[in-house]
Amino acid sequence: MKMRFIVIALAACLPLSSLAQHKQFIQAELLKTIKAKNAKAGDPVKARAVNAVVLPGGVAISEGAILLGEVRTADANSVSISFEQAELGGKKTPLSLSIRAAMMPNGPQNNVDGMAAQTGSVIGMPGVILKVDDSPQHASKFELTGKELQLKQGLQFMLAVPD
Numbered sequence: 001m002k003m004r005f006i007v008i009a010l011a012a013c014l015p016l017s018s019l020a021q022h023k024q025f026i027q028a029e030l031l032k033t034i035k036a037k038n039a040k041a042g043d044p045v046k047a048r049a050v051n052a053v054v055l056p057g058g059v060a061i062s063e064g065a066i067l068l069g070e071v072r073t074a075d076a077n078s079v080s081i082s083f084e085q086a087e088l089g090g091k092k093t094p095l096s097l098s099i100r101a102a103m104m105p106n107g108p109q110n111n112v113d114g115m116a117a118q119t120g121s122v123i124g125m126p127g128v129i130l131k132v133d134d135s136p137q138h139a140s141k142f143e144l145t146g147k148e149l150q151l152k153q154g155l156q157f158m159l160a161v162p163d
Contacts, residue, residue, distance in 0.1 A: 024161040026097065027051050028067050029105075029154055034081075036142075036149035039074035045081050047157060055161050059093060061086055067159070068092065072139035076148050080139040083159060099140035101158040102130055125155075 028047035049065040061067075069083035083097040104124030122128040122142065128149065131141040142151060 024053055024055060025100070026053055026061055026067070026159040026161065028083075028157045028159055030151060030157065031066075031153060033153045034071070034079055034151040036074050036079040036144075036151075037076040039071045039079050041071055041073055043071040043074075045069040045071060045083070047083065047159075049086075050156070053161075055095070059086075059088070059095075061088070067095075067097065069097075072137065073141075077145060078141055078143040079149060079151065080133070080141040081151075082133075082137055082139040084138075095161070096136075096138060097159040097161060098132065098134070098138040099130065099157050100132055100160045102142070103156050104152065105154060105156055122155075 027050040029050055031046040031048055034043075034045065045068070047067045047069070049061050049063055049067060052061060052063045054060050066087040067083050068085040068087065069081055072080040072082055074080070081099065083099070084095055085092045086095050087093075102122045102125075104122075106124070120129050120131065122130055125144075127144050127147065129143045131143065133140050142149060
């Protein structure tokens with residue numbers, strides 16, 4: 001029940017144009033906290049798939065599969081991340097995944113500091129904005145103005161799979 005709510009909440013933050021362009025999603029959780037002030041371009045990022053999905057072309061991502069990405073850019077107030085591989089059957093399989101939404105599963109569900117979550121906001125992380133990147137690199141950017149940004153372990157991502 002909890003996972004279903006998370007998926008519904010994340011989908012509610014997606015712009016309709018995003019849903020039209022991407023038909024399949026992988027829900028994943030961040031395995032290690034990323035502190036933007038310490039992050040450097042090229043640092044590895046790992047997430048675990050929360051749901052199983054078969055991608056276009058027949059690639060099967062099982063629940064628990066490890067998704068591999070990297071930090072593309074970082075400073076104290078922002079970090080850009082992309083995911084481009086999955087560990088499947090002991091092998092690394094190339095993917096092109098775009099972070100479309102994010103939320104902390106134990107954060108406020110409907111309100112962030114008294115305001116309804118808006119497109120681009122990260123639910124449960126007040127002030128954090130997600131800027132989706134539709135370029136071939138898919139390095140979506142998390143930003144927090146005036147404070148040092150941390151993406152905490154357990155942060156839930158909604159990753160879109162382009163057709």
